[in-house]
Every structure is written in C-alpha cells, then in structure tokens.
Amino acid sequence: MREIMFREALVEALDEEMRRDENVFVLGEDIGQFGGSFKATLGLLEKHGPERIRNTPIAEEAIVGAALGAALVGMRPVAELHFIDFATVAMNQIVNQVAKVRYMFGGKARTSLVIRMHGGGGSSAAAQHSQSLEAWFVHVPGLKVVMPSTPKDAKGLLKSAIRDNDPVIFVEHRALYTVKGPVPEGEYTIPLGAAEVKREGSDATIVATSSMVGKSLQAAEELAKEGISCEVVDPRTLFPLDKETILASVRKTGRLLIAHEAVRRCGWGAEMAAIAGEEAFDYLDAPLVRVCAKETPVPYSPRLERLHIPQKEDVAAGVRRLVGVAR
Amino acid sequence: MREIMFREALVEALDEEMRRDENVFVLGEDIGQFGGSFKATLGLLEKHGPERIRNTPIAEEAIVGAALGAALVGMRPVAELHFIDFATVAMNQIVNQVAKVRYMFGGKARTSLVIRMHGGGGSSAAAQHSQSLEAWFVHVPGLKVVMPSTPKDAKGLLKSAIRDNDPVIFVEHRALYTVKGPVPEGEYTIPLGAAEVKREGSDATIVATSSMVGKSLQAAEELAKEGISCEVVDPRTLFPLDKETILASVRKTGRLLIAHEAVRRCGWGAEMAAIAGEEAFDYLDAPLVRVCAKETPVPYSPRLERLHIPQKEDVAAGVRRLVGVAR
Amino acid sequence: MAKLTRERALWMYETMIRIRRFEERAIEVFQAGELPGFIHPYIGEEAVAAGVCAHLSGKDQITSTHRGHGHMIAKGLGFNGMMAELYARSTGYCKGKGGSLHIADQDLGALGASGIVGGGIPIAAGAALGIKLKGGKEVAVSFFGDGATNIGAFHEGINLAAAWRLPAVFVCENNRYAQSTPQSVHQSIRDIADRAKAYGIPGVIVDGMDAAAVYEVAGEAIGRARGGGGPTLIEAKTFRFWGHYLGDPGTAYGHDREAPKWKKRDPIPALGGLLRKRKWLTAKADEEILARVKGELDAAVEFARKSPPPEPADLMADIYEKAL
Amino acid sequence: MAKLTRERALWMYETMIRIRRFEERAIEVFQAGELPGFIHPYIGEEAVAAGVCAHLSGKDQITSTHRGHGHMIAKGLGFNGMMAELYARSTGYCKGKGGSLHIADQDLGALGASGIVGGGIPIAAGAALGIKLKGGKEVAVSFFGDGATNIGAFHEGINLAAAWRLPAVFVCENNRYAQSTPQSVHQSIRDIADRAKAYGIPGVIVDGMDAAAVYEVAGEAIGRARGGGGPTLIEAKTFRFWGHYLGDPGTAYGHDREAPKWKKRDPIPALGGLLRKRKWLTAKADEEILARVKGELDAAVEFARKSPPPEPADLMADIYEKAL
Numbered sequence A, B: 001m002r003e004i005m006f007r008e009a010l011v012e013a014l015d016e017e018m019r020r021d022e023n024v025f026v027l028g029e030d031i032g033q034f035g036g037s038f039k040a041t042l043g044l045l046e047k048h049g050p051e052r053i054r055n056t057p058i059a060e061e062a063i064v065g066a067a068l069g070a071a072l073v074g075m076r077p078v079a080e081l082h083f084i085d086f087a088t089v090a091m092n093q094i095v096n097q098v099a100k101v102r103y104m105f106g107g108k109a110r111t112s113l114v115i116r117m118h119g120g121g122g123s124s125a126a127a128q129h130s131q132s133l134e135a136w137f138v139h140v141p142g143l144k145v146v147m148p149s150t151p152k153d154a155k156g157l158l159k160s161a162i163r164d165n166d167p168v169i170f171v172e173h174r175a176l177y178t179v180k181g182p183v184p185e186g187e188y189t190i191p192l193g194a195a196e197v198k199r200e201g202s203d204a205t206i207v208a209t210s211s212m213v214g215k216s217l218q219a220a221e222e223l224a225k226e227g228i229s230c231e232v233v234d235p236r237t238l239f240p241l242d243k244e245t246i247l248a249s250v251r252k253t254g255r256l257l258i259a260h261e262a263v264r265r266c267g268w269g270a271e272m273a274a275i276a277g278e279e280a281f282d283y284l285d286a287p288l289v290r291v292c293a294k295e296t297p298v299p300y301s302p303r304l305e306r307l308h309i310p311q312k313e314d315v316a317a318g319v320r321r322l323v324g325v326a327r
Numbered sequence C, D: 001m002a003k004l005t006r007e008r009a010l011w012m013y014e015t016m017i018r019i020r021r022f023e024e025r026a027i028e029v030f031q032a033g034e035l036p037g038f039i040h041p042y043i044g045e046e047a048v049a050a051g052v053c054a055h056l057s058g059k060d061q062i063t064s065t066h067r068g069h070g071h072m073i074a075k076g077l078g079f080n081g082m083m084a085e086l087y088a089r090s091t092g093y094c095k096g097k098g099g100s101l102h103i104a105d106q107d108l109g110a111l112g113a114s115g116i117v118g119g120g121i122p123i124a125a126g127a128a129l130g131i132k133l134k135g136g137k138e139v140a141v142s143f144f145g146d147g148a149t150n151i152g153a154f155h156e157g158i159n160l161a162a163a164w165r166l167p168a169v170f171v172c173e174n175n176r177y178a179q180s181t182p183q184s185v186h187q188s189i190r191d192i193a194d195r196a197k198a199y200g201i202p203g204v205i206v207d208g209m210d211a212a213a214v215y216e217v218a219g220e221a222i223g224r225a226r227g228g229g230g231p232t233l234i235e236a237k238t239f240r241f242w243g244h245y246l247g248d249p250g251t252a253y254g255h256d257r258e259a260p261k262w263k264k265r266d267p268i269p270a271l272g273g274l275l276r277k278r279k280w281l282t283a284k285a286d287e288e289i290l291a292r293v294k295g296e297l298d299a300a301v302e303f304a305r306k307s308p309p310p311e312p313a314d315l316m317a318d319i320y321e322k323a324l
C-alpha cells in the first residue's frame, strides 16, 4: 500500500468530502494560502476557492459559533482551531451551544459539524501550545471525540466525522502530522466508536490514545524480547467508546495499563480506569497502571518536557510493574 | 452553635477577610446593590464601598483577566463568575493564564486569587445554567479546587482560599445557598486539602462532594435502619486531595461508592475511582460504584431533571448493590 | 425605504399585543406556581421584536436571548407550543427540555435563545454565512441586550460578519440595564450604535418604543443585508417594564424610579394611536384582536395543562441523532 | 506634551539597536540549531517598544505577546537572562520553563507574554486596576497585534478599562498581517484606532516606524493615564521584516512583496538620522553603542551556553507556591 503522511491523509479526506458534498466547507485561521499552521489544509484553497476554504480572523468563539450557525441552516462545516489550547476561548460555543442545541431544542437542531484541533507537546512550544485537553470534551454529553493515531485512521475517521450528524471534536497530535503510514487509495471510512487492536498479546492490555499508540507499540516490541506479550488497543474515538473491544482484551489479559499524553489527574485514563473497575473488576489480577503526563504545565525546556511527557520507556516500565517484573 | 445560611457564611468570610487585609477585593456581575444573583455578596457594598465591591460589565474573560492582573501587582481578588456554565467564556484566562503563569514565568508570579462560581441543578434552570464542570479544573495543574458542602465548611474554606497564595477555584452548589447549618462565631479557617469524615461507618465508604454529601448522609441514615453502616467522606477540596483520609476509609470498609452531581463520563469520580484502583486495589471487596448525573445535558422539565440528577435513593440503591443486598 | 403598509402596521400591532398578553399570562401562571424555572419578561420592548420581524419570512433566521418570548412570537411561533414549553410538557417546542430560556423552532427560522449572554451573535453570523454559501436571499438577525455588547462574542461575531459582508442584522435592545447594572456603569459610551464604527458597518439608533420607527430602520438594514450590502448594527433604546426576572422588583438599582416615565411611552397604545389616526384600526377591530388573542391564550394554557410531561425515557433521547 | 530630550532619544536609539541585535543573534543561534522551540522576530517594529517604554519606569507594568522580545528588552530585561531562557537554561528569566513565548520578570514590571492572542489585554487592565486600588501613579501598558483586535479579550479588556477609567494604555502594533492573513481580510476597517470609539476613549494613529512620533503619542497617552484620565488606544502602523515566525518566508501571502518598501523605512537608521541631524549622535558614539551591544551579546550567548539546564527535580517545582 502507498505510504503518505498523516497530514496528507487529512487533506485527502477534506478534499474528497468537499467534492462529494457541496455543503462541506472549511473555516479557520490561516488555512488558505498558508495551508494551515501544520499544512493540514495545504492545496485546498487552490482546488475549492476562498468561499469554501475560509480564512478567518483570530476569533475562535466566532469560528465555532459561525460553524454552528451554518450547520443549523444545513451546511457541514469543518472548523479548525489549531492548537487545542485555543479551544479555551471557544468553550462556550463548543460546550453550551454546539453540544446542547439538539437536546435543549427538543431534537430538531441540525448540528453536523466537525471541530478540528491539534494537541500534544514534544516541540518546546511551552505551556500554552502543548496541552492535551480531550477529557474536557468527553465530559460533555452531546459531543463525540475522535483521536486518530495513524494516517489511515486519520483519513477514515475524518470522513466519518464529516458525514456524521452529530458534532465531532477531532483531535490530532502535532507530532503525528509528518508521520508516514499506509493509506488505501480508494474511498473508505472508519466508523466512529470502533476501537482497533493494534497488536495482539496475552499478558497485559495497553489502552493507548493518539501519540501514545506508537510509543506503546514500540514498548510492546521491546517487552516481547523480555517474554512479555502486550496487547495494544487504540480506542480511536473516546466517545462513543468501544468498551466491548477494550474490555474483552482486559478480560483476556487480566492486566490493564492506560497510556495518554494528557496529565493524569482527571484525564481520560481516569474514566477508562473507572470503567475497568466497574465492569472488569473480577478479571483484574493487579492494580491498573496509568502512564500519563506529569501533573505540571508543559515546560519549554526539552529536558523537562521529555520528563513531563510519557515516553515509551515509561510504558515499558509500567507494564513490567503491572506484570510483577521489577527491573 | 448558631445556625446561619450557606450564603451568609460566605458573606461573613468575605467581610472578615476584607477587614483583615486591604488587598482583598471582590469583582463580578451584579455583586453590588443587587448583592449577587444568589445574595452571596449582600450587604458588602454598604460596608466596603464600590472600589472594593466592583460591579463589572458582562465580560467573564475580562473579570478573570483583571483579577489575575491585579493579583500580579499584589492584590488578592475574589472574582465571581456566577454560574459555572459562564466559566466557559473565561477558560483561557483560568487555564492558560491564571493556572500557568507561576510555572511558565519560573516561579515569580503572584497569583493569589479566588474564582467563585456556582454549579449544579435542581431548579429547572436548564442546560446552560445547571452544569457541574469541576472536573475540568481538577485536570489543570496550577489550580486548586474547593467544593464546600456545609455553611461551616464554606466559611472556613473561603477564608483559607483567600489567604492562599495559589489560585483557587471555589465551586458552590446553588441548592446549598439557603441551607442552614452551625457556624462558629469567632475566627476560624479550614485548611485546603483536608477531607472530613461526615459520618463514620464500617460496611461501605461513600465519597461524596458538594450537594451529594447531604443526600449521602440521608441515604446512610436510611441504610442504617437496614443494618448497613456507611462511612461518608467529604473531600472538601478536590485538589489538593486528602487521599489519606479517603483511602483509610476504603481500606477499612473494602467498598467504595463515589457520588457527585457532574455527569459520570470523565467526571471527578473517575479520578477517584482510578486512585482507588491504583492505591487500594487489594482492599476492594467489590466493584466500585459511581452515582452521578446521567450523561445528558441538564433538562428543563423537573421530572426529567430529577432523573438526571443523582438522588439520595440512587445513593442508597448504589450502596445496596455494593454490599450485595439486592432489593 | 419600506413604506409602512396598513397590513404590516396591523400585523405589528397584533404581534405586540400577542407578546404582551402571552407574557402577562405566563407571569400569572408562574406566580400561581404552575411553572418551573425562571421568566425574564420582555414587556415594554415589544416594538423592537415586532418592528424587526415584520420584515422577516419563515426562512429568515433569528437568534435570541434569555428575554426571548417576544422574538419567538414575532417570528411566528405559536402559543400552544410556547406555553407547553413553559409548562415543561412534551408538546412544547423543545419537548419540555428547554424551557423559557431556550424556546426555538428550526422550521420557523428560530434558531433559539442562548442563555449565555452574547452566545447567539456568532451563531447568527454563521447562519448568515450558511445562507450566503447556499446562495439564498434570506437574512439572519440577532437580538441581544446592552449588557451583551461588552462580551467577547459580540465583538467576534460582528467583526466576522462585517469582514465577510454577511447578510446579518444585529439588533441591540438597549433597555438601560444589564441585570442590575446601569449602562453608564458597564460601558463608557452613551450610544451603542457607535460600536458599529469598530467594524466599518452602519450603526443606527432608533426609538425602541416606536414600532413604526423600528420598522423603518430595520427595513433598511434588512434590505441592505439581502442586497449583499453586509451587516448593520441597530440600537433600539427601550425599557423593560418588569425587573430583570420575575421576582426582581427592580428597587435595588433604581429601575423602579425610571419605570413610570417609560411606561407612559408604552409602545402598544402608541402604535394603536397611530393606527387610529390613519384610520387603520377601529375600536371594534381592536376589541376583536384582544378577544382573539385572549381566546388563543386560554386555549394554549388549557393545551399546556392537559399535555403530558415528558416520559422518563425522553431523558436519554435527543442527545445525539441516534441513541448511543 | 513630553519633549524628546537627548537622553531619551539616545536611550530609544540604543534600545532599538539592542532589540535588533539581540534578535539577529537569536536568529543566528536558532538557525544553527542551538535553540529549541519557535521564534517570532520583532525586527522592524523596534520603534514601537522603544517609543512607548521610554516613558516607563521599573514599576510600570506591561503585558506582551508571542512577538515579545522587543517589549522585554525595552522594559529593561537583560540579555543574559533572556538569552539563557531561549537556550532553556536554569539561569533564564523563567528558569527555562517559559521560553521565547513567555519571557517575563515581575520585578521589572514585565508581566509576561501571553502566547494566546489577546490574552494579555485583560491582564493589563487588571494590573491597572491593582495600581488604582493601591493608589499608585504607575500605568499598565498592553502590546498586541492587529490580529489580536478581533478577539473577544481585546474588547472585554478595553471596555473594562474604559468603564473604570483605569491607568492603562493599549498599544496595537498593526504590522498588516495576522500570521498570513492581511488586515483587509480579517477586518473591514482600515484604522484600528477607530475601535477606540467603541469605548469612548481616545484612539490615535502613529507611524510605528518613527520612534520620535511614537514617543510623542505614547507620552501623551501615558501622561493621561497617570493623571487619572483613563486609557488610550494607540495604533502604530508598522511592519515585521521577517515572516510570522522563523521558517515562514512570507511568500505565501504577499509579505515578501511588501517588505522591500518597508525596509527602506527601517526605524533604526531613521532615528539615527534624526539624532545626527540634531547633533545628538556622533559616528564614534554610534560605533560605541554597537560595540557595547555586541560585547554584551557575546557575553550573553556565552553565559547561556555555559549555564546548566534545569534539573529533573525542577519539573515539579513552581506549580504551586509549595510543592503539593
């Protein structure tokens, strides 16, 4: 299969969906000639013109509000907020309006919109440009939350998100944009709410999201050499959550490690841990382990940032702890 | 001991702290002549004047930003945002500025400020005026999060929050404002980070926050008649969290129910559950139970809202499930 | 400029009466303890909703506020669904899930009220964007208060609409107070219309107690928007006759002292006088309107009272398109 | 009005050179791969920071932006701590935790840069409020770009400062682009100073390439603020000579085509010319300044390179006053 970059897969998804449905359009800061801060809209302006690839003022509340208003009259907007840190200035629209209008208005409202943002650290962008805030959105009924970890998933999930009639928060990890991976040529979608077992194993289950999927696969590779067999499950969408696939794995291995880049405290991993404690209690043979960012703002110093962000070594160490092999 | 209302206890705390320290002042919408939407600043304008009891425009981002700016030059502001739902328009200031400046600027910044807001439902205020979003703030390193459940705690904790040199999110439950309870006459404070066992028991631990403390105590009363002995622990501050007191109780009873009014998914109870799964795994005799709001926007209809919000019956039923008494 | 026809003038007059009577009835049953929640009466400001909506069809879009009953009635929502919503019944516009703060009907171009001050302004800009992208001739109108003009969403929403020349009209109902805070305290300008200069769009002041005046100014703005001329900011100077919400007497902040003066300028008798002067309204027709509205309201209250509340299963419905 | 003295003029000149040279050196070591993170060069806009900060003492407060090196140098921060911060060393102003985007020093009234566009504006209003409540005579100045004038925080922050007549000055550095988006695309006005009308405060346009002009306009605004006359919005028309950040060539959006024209108006030789005309600057003194700045910069790079990175234990420090 051909290999393309994560960001190229996103551009393809947008391009195909815009061709398929004239109601789809994109709005956000610097997505036009500039092609987006991380080039994830590159070339779309040339193909679809400035009416459908709309460069906005710096005004994230207006970007999301405008996307919602357009959706209400029948469009299918894809709003780009760039850094997930900037979602903080649009939370009212996302949480109080976008997520709630369908319910609040008794079911009639049309809210087919996607809000893209990129999270995560690793490039010394410091405390205001490196966060992982996806747990906030999972906490809000009315939103769906997607976090792809590969180019293939990115494309298939973004296409599904655009076609979905519910609002979807689509979180991309910055470090993934230039990662290459196999992506099928033709038309395909990946349903929201379907986890994928990225590697099979029998001793421990690693549930990992976004950037931590790759690191977990590397850790699993390493651990295999030590005779520890890890199953790596990527939920791909944090809500709706494919509990079935995840819990089946936990029941099989009896051990659960959760890995994400958000800080531990009230991160999504807490929810995953709680679900395991509620629904797989009798299958757990050891206390679960969370491998998450340290509870600090993201530091600028590469040395500190590397300690802040969970690394593949942390996953490996966590698994060893989990299976009772102290090294 | 004299009994006063929760909101009166808050007014006393503000009044005393403003007398004690001239750097303390209050800003927010309609806190002046109007005395605040729930009368939790009533009478302060008369005592302290309009320079220190400042009625603001409707501009929550500016309210929090102004509080931070004033703190940075040495003041100790108490900002009122009213409904926690309105914090959504101030998240950038709260999360990216207030929580991070000390760290980001290398430790020098003075960030002694309190941000008050009231959460919770129960009065048909519908989806945009009834949320419980405290988990968001617990997820943000740099913030402290306080949730008092009684008038006495409200006063003692607010005084500590004002004297604290870190930013404190102070979440009051609307249904509590007019609840009366014993409050000591003289000066006292309650430290941040100290849970309180509100009722001792041996069969199960109920960790409950805010409005759920009272409901849990009622449920415990009822269950006592059935021969089930519940310990009710109120963390009082969600961060810093007094894990010691909570886990001691869990180790004693071997059973844990977590009750809060926020929706379950990625609520604070998930974190509590995860901590129990990590640190008290060997003591848990049964899967933990979370009693939380249903995963919906808060409905207007009183009938639906009553189903959305966890009630004392839900706590009681949860405990019965926990101890294996199906009724 | 749109000349005020007899038909439109009578429509406005009846619409204003419908708003007034609906709210009076809602207040009555609220005070009798029949309604849950809160009510923010629009009484006194009826000329604004009527004067603006007189130019709108069902396909035009509006966003509204916590003080939204008037906008909804003027936009064509019926008493039954509205009253049932206040009563939290399953037959309400929002099936009892929204209540007074959130009445909406997408089919009638009523995109709903935001309970978050200013929240509807960017949404209206977005509706206007959607209209433009679809090549339609409709407009989107956003109503909001003086207090809302201080929040970020006001600024961002209007700037976006102006930069993109969207078919939007922004109507500020300046009733002199944001809850208890007088305009002079919450901003340092007198005329909110001046804020239009920040966006390079026309800003117009109009007497919000004069329906004909609002009609004229709104007609011009809406016509300009339909014609591709971009947005307008209209400031209608008005007054709410009641406190901020039912239960607020308005005494703490001087509202009660200002009220008598404004009540003398009640927009309904004012428009009635004009109609009679032009011989467009007879005493008999006037009575007929009142009787018709009263009859409809009696029926609506009856309808609401008899309607069932939502079923428990409804709690989990309508969160997503399909239950998850 | 503050007359430009020889002392202030020379201070501005040297300050502008300090900014220019600091950034050139930072770019050099960045391009050599010695620095992590990102850099948004201020080069070309030096006259604004210098002209404004020429009126400020160490107790006055400023907030800054992602493009903040110039503001910090003009506010008195030293090369060593700044360069060490860029190098992510423990001797940096933020102990290596903030980096280019967040350089700050509370002791020098530098309340720091917000990486979130517009984020510093309400904070400056708050600093001004704190000053007022303490009865001080200081002012708070907020720097921000043209793009920032479209975000809610701009509106809310200035409205608050205006309503409360706070000792604040808002300085918009209109460099014609918000990242890649030309001003004509992101708003429909030409002069951002017009936005002052929305708050009932003075709005002034100044040539941001002319330090003496900035000095004059800023002096008036700061004097008014100190005197209790409330805030001013200053729009300085300027241009960044580099792309949005290092690595952006500016070619995608026409910046490169505009640049040559603006580079001819480089503010440093312009002020140098004025100084020489007034005989305030000799060729020798000029050389001395350059040599002094170069020497300091060599030392700062040396200092930074030799400084240790933060210790692992520093990761968990400074989150709260005491470790929790």
Ligand SMILES: Cc1ncc(C[n+]2csc(CCOP(=O)(O)OP(=O)(O)O)c2C)c(N)n1
Pocket (backbone or CB within 6 Å): B029, B058, B059, B060, B082, B086, B089, C066, C067, C115, C116, C117, C144, C145, C146, C147, C148, C149, C173, C175, C177, C178, C179, C244
């Ligand atoms: C963001 C936000 N802040 C505060 C409130 C509480 N609140 C509701 S209405 C209101 C006053 C609104 O004033 P104005 O915009 O003038 O409208 P009016 O009530 O006068 O019609 C306030 C402060 C809110 N709903 N949303």
Ligand SMILES: Cc1ncc(C[n+]2csc(CCOP(=O)(O)OP(=O)(O)O)c2C)c(N)n1
Pocket (backbone or CB within 6 Å): A029, A058, A059, A060, A082, A086, A089, D066, D067, D115, D116, D117, D144, D145, D146, D147, D148, D149, D173, D175, D177, D178, D179, D244
């Ligand atoms: C709220 C927010 N949105 C977007 C960004 C990304 N961003 C950083 S700088 C910038 C452009 C700022 O333009 P302007 O205010 O004119 O300042 P300039 O860079 O020209 O100095 C953008 C879009 C951000 N940092 N914060």
Ligand SMILES: [Mg+2]
Pocket (backbone or CB within 6 Å): C145, C146, C147, C173, C174, C175, C176, C177, C178, C179
């Ligand atoms: Mg008002």
Ligand SMILES: [Mg+2]
Pocket (backbone or CB within 6 Å): D145, D146, D147, D173, D174, D175, D176, D177, D178, D179
């Ligand atoms: Mg700019």
